[in-house]
Amino acid sequence: MTASPSPRHATPNKSQETGKPKLAFRPLPVPQVDVRGFWGDRAEAVATRTADILYDRCVAARMLEQIDPDRPSPGVVIPFHSPSPDEAASAGFTGSTVTTQMFWDSDLGKTIETAAYSLYRRKNPELEKKIDAVIDMYGRLQQEDGYLSSWYQRIQPGKRWTNLRDCHELYCAGHLIEGAVAYYQATGKRKLLDIMCRYADHIASVLGPEPGKKKGYCGHEEIELALVKLARVTGEQKYMELAKYFIDQRGQQPHYFDEEARARGADPKAYHFKTYEYSQSHIPVREQDKVVGHAVRAMYLYSGMADIATEYGDDTLRVALDRLWDDLTTKNLYITGGLGPSAHNEGFTSDYDLPNETAYAETCASVGLVFWASRMLGMGPNARYADMMERALYNGSISGLSLDGSLFFYENPLESRGKHNRWKWHRCPCCPPNIGRMVASIGSYFYSLADDALAVHLYGDSTARFDIAGTPVTLTQASRYPWDGAVEITVEPQAPVEFTLHLRVPAWSSKAKLDINGEAIDLAEVTSNGYAAIRRQWKKGDRVRLDLEMPIERLYANPEVRQDAGRVALSRGPLIYCVEATDNDSRLHRLTLPRTAGIEAHDEPDLLGGVVTLSATAQADAGDGWQDGLYRSEPPARVETRLTAVPYFAWDNREPGEMLVWLRDG
């Protein structure tokens, strides 16, 4: 492998027009980071199992029949679901009827993306051949004018561009673009990239601010961030402009979704969620200050806004994003980094409403938070974003993938009676390829690079290669993170080179220590925004040792959160813990963790692929003396019991049973 990024990964760092820095800190491209250890295991599972499984299950779901113009159309395989009883009354397809089959192109796009990132880790000629065949199908499917949608071409011809609100037309385009960019970068094959450029050109000819074009944008955001990627990889500013248009136009009056509904003869009010908050299009994005609506849509929108804020140096977007970040993280985020509590709208409800057992907390939403947070880091190292990115990564997102990479969660509740178990597939299979592509590209979340600085956001056994000030550098982390907070970083520039190394000091580690080549550094002096900044001339063999004390913590929720009142959660380092039935004798709701109980950490190399468990002497409500009834005036006796907790991400990888994050605090 080459230490320097290939042209396929070139990220333009200066606007060709203004010379203004666009992206202060750029993520390292995926192939420039070799990940081992904790994330190495996860990425290995994706490369060896998930990537193939995603393809196979797309085939089994009959997706290829839909996209292949040489085969008969499968017709409607997944029934329409009409989102509200009112609408059920109106017969047929009214534009308010939706089927998840409309999103099949997006599932394939993410599957291609997962495969692409996985190819860096492990060659897989059979899978590559299959993906090439899928791309060939899309090539044959694409219309003369560039239009490409297996749903609208094969199932609902004649309806294209009539319902951007509900039907995910641009969303599908976005995911295919992301897949195309990743596949081009991984394989050098341009075919899908060229297809998607032609389609993006077609989209730009239909939608946009210019007179005569529709003033539309997608009900499900996604294409914005995808177009930014397309612009960066192709160097074509027109795609950036189109992305910016979608961001700018969103929520403007007259409202496009109203006009579009009227144009197809529908009542704009006959809409399931009765509010454009559902798709964050209720007001222009710069005026938004509450995270609302469908959680995945929100995360994708904010990610796109962050990209555009960075690309255009647009502080009006940054201000809005910081308000939204604050609203999410101080009022609407599970301790696991999960978000969007309600199944009803797959999204946000009201501040501090964070039910545990019924938490929707879709895997895709936490993945989306990782996307958003990593883009906020483009403005520079800031633990405000990186700490949350780490929390979502280690908890609410990877909980969505079984340890062996074969089974998935859609919802990620914080409490289960034992019936919430991983499934093989889902009729809305958005989550499996989303968690797949995130894990397969995890290396790019570890580091970001500026002209004369490298920021280390995540820790863990890994090797990064990058050029800085023209000098190739290899940086190696040796660490058992997240099981141990000791990180040894070796910097090996080809020649001595001056740059700033930014090292995140996570908020959970108040007693961190740092030394360079054995010399202690006063962290308080060098740390700002949660990152220690070390500027020096680095030379081969320089060793940085960061010791992050990794205390076991009891965490309490803001008293506004009714569901967590009187409860305590356990964490150690970046990991949130839970108790599972299989490790505990008592029914979990009977357990109380006394404030005084000592909690011990145990290395368990043979458990769940190797984890650190936590254990303590707890109290359990005893069942004796309840023969006669349900209620009595004598409180239940308490008996001592051993409580064992495992990392939340690893739950439901053994026999099914109860699970609980928020324990009763005693």
Place this chain on the structure above:
Amino acid sequence: MTASPSPRHATPNKSQETGKPKLAFRPLPVPQVDVRGFWGDRAEAVATRTADILYDRCVAARMLEQIDPDRPSPGVVIPFHSPSPDEAASAGFTGSTVTTQMFWDSDLGKTIETAAYSLYRRKNPELEKKIDAVIDMYGRLQQEDGYLSSWYQRIQPGKRWTNLRDCHELYCAGHLIEGAVAYYQATGKRKLLDIMCRYADHIASVLGPEPGKKKGYCGHEEIELALVKLARVTGEQKYMELAKYFIDQRGQQPHYFDEEARARGADPKAYHFKTYEYSQSHIPVREQDKVVGHAVRAMYLYSGMADIATEYGDDTLRVALDRLWDDLTTKNLYITGGLGPSAHNEGFTSDYDLPNETAYAETCASVGLVFWASRMLGMGPNARYADMMERALYNGSISGLSLDGSLFFYENPLESRGKHNRWKWHRCPCCPPNIGRMVASIGSYFYSLADDALAVHLYGDSTARFDIAGTPVTLTQASRYPWDGAVEITVEPQAPVEFTLHLRVPAWSSKAKLDINGEAIDLAEVTSNGYAAIRRQWKKGDRVRLDLEMPIERLYANPEVRQDAGRVALSRGPLIYCVEATDNDSRLHRLTLPRTAGIEAHDEPDLLGGVVTLSATAQADAGDGWQDGLYRSEPPARVETRLTAVPYFAWDNREPGEMLVWLRDG
């Protein structure tokens, strides 16, 4: 008023055929008990407001248009709801599609019944005239052959007797029969009674064990207990036999609902609830040992079984009923006497599953429990049944009616965020007339009479008149119950007469005292099955004083109930308490009630129509220092606060706000 029951209220006490005692203890007929005090207020609200409101809202719902053959049929006013998405696919009426409009006859039946009982309390010539007009409509509607169903005659002609499983055909007949019996008793007018006898005769000609008849029974039990009433008031054993047939046939194989579905060309499996447990027809009733399915159906079935057990001296039914009673009261009953936790099946789920905020606990289900319990008392005084009857009466049932008698609850949760508020009407208006008829007939639940004994089940200011051993007796209770446990009973026989007076000593009162004419009685010596039995020759002016100590109790749930773990409820006497936002400064989930806190009772004559409140010094989680986020390692500080609780039945009678029964136990 006469002290002796009129012939209209005669309850046959010996089987005409066997001479065997049928009903050891018979409830006193409604007009023989004058109720004052607590229940007097409730009954007054029903007689002066609810009874008229029920009629008016039935009219507003267009029910009279459906039953009046002289008016055009209103057609389908309340849309069909197809119970499952699978079935939605199959077009039109398949027998699995249901509308609550099918039950309109039942709503009218219960409305007539409420009006009838209310007429004893308060003459209401206008309402009586309206009810007479409704009865006239039914008279004109009834077919030559006796058949009578406004739904099947006016909306779905030609479909009668094709779907007993779903369409409530016999259920409607049952409620009209109950209405007919009550109206005849209250007014002496036989018209509806005669109509319903003709209809019952028709039913007996269609359904029954004899060859050539359908082997059907109703999916929603109700007609069983109604036919028992009809048999008792008419003295016609054939109606008793038909009731017994419905009980005996239920759940037998081959399953009638399967056969019936096939007969109408439907798939017997295409049934919303996928299990006949929903209608307690999964196995024959004598084999049942778990309360399952739709809670109201279950209560009505068990009530009918208890009637038949008593009438036929059938111990096989009694054994089953005692198993079911045990299952309900030790595993599946809210502390309020509410039951059926799930909205999905309007019924039971699994043992100890008693969620508070989402509790369905339909008003009708608690009313049904009162019906069942009172019938179990037919076997003799037993606090096992009477204590639960009292709990359901004072808490989970009357919570369903606003203090002024004008607004209703369908669900009775034990926790609310402030959005669960009483409504004026419902498109399934089963609960309002059910709570109405129960309250209007409350006197008959106070006492039951045997050949030489009177049992006092409920306490409260009231006067009962009855004949015992041929002697008319007046028994007067003077008491502030349930606010005070002191009860003074004056017995005034026309001539000295020997009989046993059974006085319930509620389980919540462990320190009761009893004296007769000033002479103390050793309660332990005379009490069995929770009733003190005093046999003596009673003479005019005998005074019995029962002093029930009414402690404030902290109640704890069986540790199997996950939702109540670490929580405590408050009770005083028969009343369960709750906290409401309006009486408390802190958000309710922030409150903890320390184990050591003293709890005081306060008489509040001007609050909620006059109640006793409970108050204590509690702890509240403080909101300070949470500016920065949702989670922190420092537990929330606690501050002292005053906690005030009000009786659960009276909640949501003031400004809307949060409510909580199960407080955090500290």
